[in-house]
Amino acid sequence: MGPPNKSPFSVKIPLDGDSVNGHIQITKNGDYEMAQHFLLSPAAKTLSLAKILRMSDQDAEKAFRMIRWADTDGEPVCPECGCLEHYNLKSRPVWKCKGCSKQFSRTSGTIFHSRKLSIRDILGAIAIFTNGAKGYSALQLSRDLDIDYKTAFVLLHKCREAIGLARDAGALSGDVEVDGAYFGGYVKPANKREDRKDRRKKIHQSGKRQVVVVMRERGGRTLTHVGVSEAEGVAAAKANVATGATVHADEASHWDKLAAHFPIKRINHQKAYSLDGACTNQAESFFSRVRRAEIGTHHHIAGKYLAAYAGEMAWREDARRVANGSQFAMIVSAAAIAPKSDVWCGYWQRQQA
Template sequence: MTEDEARSLFRAIRWADTDGEPVCPRCGCFAVNEYKSRPIFKCKGCGHQFSITSGTIFASRKLPVRDILLAIALFVNGAKGMSALQMSRNLDVQYKSAYVLLHKIREVMAAETADATLSGEVEVDGAYFGGHVRPENRKEDRKDRRLKENQTGKRRVVVVMRERGGRTLPFVFRSEDQSVATIRAHVASGTTVYADEASGWDELHATYETKRINHSLAFMDDGACTNQAESYFSRLRRAEWGQHHHISGRHLHAYAAEMAWREDHRRVPNGTLFTAVVDAALNAPVSRQWKGYWQK
């Protein structure tokens, strides 16, 4: 695909209602001039100059449009995600460019379920990530890393709410019991909640019909299980170990949201996923976190 073909595809997806004809993102005017010397447009109504990525999450980009499309195609194709280092090699760009680009795509994925509410049957579970404490060489010098005084304080827990046959919502906390208020905000009343025997879920009994499973005795008992939540954690853990090797607590929520998106769309063809991500990215607002990230 050439750069011109990539731009035509971008235009067709972003301005699908006008068959690829540009629309001013500032005033919505259809009367737009296209410069011949530069790949930008100018609105006849307000005089605003814009490009095919202006006002989107790819605003102020420097990468060619062709590379952005290739990055999205490669990214959605990975079952366990893709590291920025691998993407930088595939695109032949700097690591920093690939790093920011992939986080923008993750931001688009997370926005899909930002206001979602789960109902019916929902599984709730938590898993801890990060905060690794390297053991001492000699056995007599080693400390019990389970004790709080011997931890780094960087460890975070990802709490996932997964609707059976529906969506997956992950959130990051310092401990499981801090997630109860968030669970109540995103899980509708009248929902049947399945959880394990961790004490952090005891408060859920006051709001939901809660069924618990003691994993020390069984993985499933009369329909009570958290197998789908565990399936999500398996994907997230493999992404951490096999792709990224380390995920900082600062960005753990982005990787957790990415894996939730992959779990929810695991049966969807790659071509459909590619078009959906491009469409969502071109309709997403400018990223406040990642635009000009390296320039602070």
């Protein structure tokens, strides 16, 4: 993950009292400047969707080969035995390994194994997915690329799986904020007032409600865990937070158990959002992004897909100060090294909905 941009573009602020939104800074020569948000600066926009979609099939395939087989300058390597010796088949656009006699293509052995879309359309889909700050829906992608909804749905989930496999592992350190938020399990109220039930009671709930527990390292990585109750976050924190790290949590009683394992700071949100260095504001920032994705983009992120969406949003939050061109390269590289997906390869043929 690249570091934040340290030299954002700036614009002068007039000194006649006019109000301008932004952060005012004073330069060495005494001038007043407003620091421009990174996402609004030219440095954040290094990806051109138009250039990708204008690529020929040959150019797109060459670009993918250069990413997948970077160590051999794009020369194919057999995914079965690692042999460099091969020859082209005239009947189909694949290679045949001279070592093990296996046939393989540009995407064989990757998460896009057995793909039917052209490489250019796959790269275009990844570019579109990258630019969705709050995620991107399969329905809209199917319209943008004129492909079937099922194709778009699986392609985007393959991207999410590749991102999850490529993300940094290891324990979080320093100051780590933990919190949980519930998603899914909505129960529609009855039409007549006298027929309505108290949906806060377990007996009147659907049983499909799940919690996303986030563990966020200040200035570092974000990890997520999906469970039935927020109390499961205690075990998740023990497994993913390094010894000696300071944990920040709210006043929920289940977080009391973390005091035996970590230095812990608590914040009572009924009194303040931040007090004496204790806060969970960055965890709340993550949940804000997930809620925006749920309400404005996907409308429904729950069930067995919730962990995939939470992982995607954690990556987006961590890479929010990385140029979109670099984000695109991250996803393509992750997809090129990710193995064939056991979950998503042949997903619809198994009639999973």
